Amino acid sequence: xxxxxxxxxxxxxxxxxxxxxxxxxxxxxxxxxxxxxxxxxxxxxxxxxxxxxxxxxxxxxxxxxxxxxxxxxxxxxxxxxxxxxxxxxxxxxxxxxxxxxxxxxxxxxxxxxxxxxxxxxxxxxxxxxxxxxxxxxxxxxxxxxxxxxxxxxxxxxxxxxxxxxxxxxxxxxxxxxxxxxxxxxxxxxxxxxxxxxxxxxxxxxxxxxxxxxxxxxxxxxxxxxxxxxxxxxxxxxxxxxxxxxxxxxxxxxxxxxxxxxxxxxxxxxxxxxxxxxxxxx
Numbered sequence: 696x697x698x699x700x701x702x703x704x705x706x707x708x709x710x711x712x713x714x715x716x717x718x719x720x721x722x723x724x725x726x727x728x729x730x731x732x733x734x735x736x737x738x739x740x741x742x743x744x745x746x747x748x749x750x751x752x753x754x755x756x757x758x759x760x761x762x763x764x765x766x767x768x769x770x771x772x773x774x775x776x777x778x779x780x781x782x783x784x785x786x787x788x789x790x791x792x793x794x795x796x797x798x799x800x801x802x803x804x805x806x807x808x809x810x811x812x813x814x815x816x817x818x819x820x821x822x823x824x825x826x827x828x829x830x831x832x833x834x835x836x837x838x839x840x841x842x843x844x845x846x847x848x849x850x851x852x853x854x855x856x857x858x859x860x861x862x863x864x865x866x867x868x869x870x871x872x873x874x875x876x877x878x879x880x881x882x883x884x885x886x887x888x889x890x891x892x893x894x895x896x897x898x899x900x901x902x903x904x905x906x907x908x909x910x911x912x913x914x915x916x917x918x919x920x921x922x923x924x925x926x927x928x929x930x931x932x933x934x935x936x937x938x939x940x941x942x943x944x945x946x947x948x949x950x951x952x953x954x955x956x957x958x959x960x961x962x963x964x965x966x967x968x969x970x971x972x973x974x975x976x
Contacts, residue, residue, distance in 0.1 A: 705844040709806055712846060715754050720746065723754055730760060736767055737972040738965070747839045750846070751882030765880045770973040773872050777970045780829030781963050782956035787833070790826045792816070797948035798834065799933045800843075807886055808838070808845040809933050813945060817856035824865045828873050833963070835881040837955055840962045847884040851925055851938060855892035862896060867903055874907040885912045889929075891922040891938075 710720055727745045740763070748766075752759045770777045780787060798810040816822075838845065877883060890897070897918070905913050919925060923939045934940020935948065943951070956963070 705802075705806075705842075709750055709844040709846060712806060713750070713753055720749070720754065723749055723756055726756060727759060727763070731763070734764075736763075737969045743842055744839045747842070748882045750844060751884065759882075762880060762882055767969070767973055769876060769880050770970050771976060773876065774970075774974060775825045776828045776832050776872065776876065777966075778974070780826070780833065781967055782833050782953075783960065783963070786823070786826050787830060790823065790830045791949055791953070793821045793823075794827065795945045795949055796827070796830055796834065797945060797952055798838075799935075799942060799948065800951065801933050801942070802843075802845060803849070803930065803933065805886075806844065806846040807849050808843060808847070809849045809851065809929055810834075811851050811853075811935060811938070811945060811948070813853040813937065814856045814861075817858075819858060819860040819864055822861055822864060824869045828869065828876075831873065832876065832881075833956065834952070835876075835883070836962065836966065837952075837959060839881075840959050841955065847886040849887045849889070849929065850885070851889045851891070851929070851934075853891050853922070853938070854894050854897075857894055859894075859896040859899070862900060862903070867906065870903060871907045878909055878912075885915060887928065888912075888916045889925050890916070890918045891925060893918055893920075 707717070710717060724742055724745050727749065728739075728742065731740055731745075745763075748759050748762055749756075752762060782788075793814070793816045795811060795813045795815060798808050802808060814822075877885070894900075901916070901918075904916070917928070926934060926939055929940075931940040931942070933942050935942050936944045
């Protein structure tokens with residue numbers, strides 16, 4: 696009799712990649728839960744979100760505790776990325792009409808999430824940096840509540856149509872704040888950043904990025920003269936059609952994102968409440 700072949704669950708696959716047993720994972724989740732109960736946080740975080748933090752921080756308890764503490768504190772430190780940034784608001788819906796910032800629901804074989812950026816409206820005046828950063832935060836929140844068992848993030852950025860004015864409007868300060876959130880708050884490990892269709896201001900952009908990114912992450916930047924070269928790094932079934940792949944188009948991924956925001960609206964409602972509490976502390 697041939698044994699039935701069963702597919703390993705995303706959770707088990709992620710734990711195995713980290714060398715963690717289910718019992719170890721459950722024990723560390725319980726330890727974090729107890730620790731949260733002793734803190735003056737505005738909520739008792741759910742087990743699944745705690746596990747997402749632990750997984751992305753390789754189950755290092757002390758590192759995870761620091762990220763969780765900053766998860767709440769950052770809302771008062773950088774309020775412009777959180778106030779009025781609920782996905783249901785008109786300004787946030789407009790942000791999704793100005794540029795694509797989406798991710799594929801399909802993970803790479805290494806359990807990495809691939810994220811994509813591309814301008815829709817090339818007019819720099821249409822691009823609102825704080826709203827875009829709020830959108831990035833909303834996606835980070837979504838990945839936590841959605842149980843995306845990802846061990847890292849890859850970014851593919853198409854800079855076609857962008858200009859030095861976009862970079863000027865964005866500003867080094869805003870980019871530094873976004874890097875702070877990415878590196879110190881939301882649990883993510885940046886595995887690679889791919890740039891295609893490099894603009895004339897690329898050298899300036901790279902210099903700015905170097906000033907704000909962790910040196911280890913900066914070394915993972917790839918600049919492609921030929922956009923099709925990205926397919927040498929990322930499977931075509933994940934790459935959208937606009938990037939020469941066979942995956943869902945950017946419009947389809949944008950629609951998927953809108954549906955997910957709607958599905959988890961109760962979490963964003965709760966986050967608005969948390970934001971108000973933290974702002975008034």
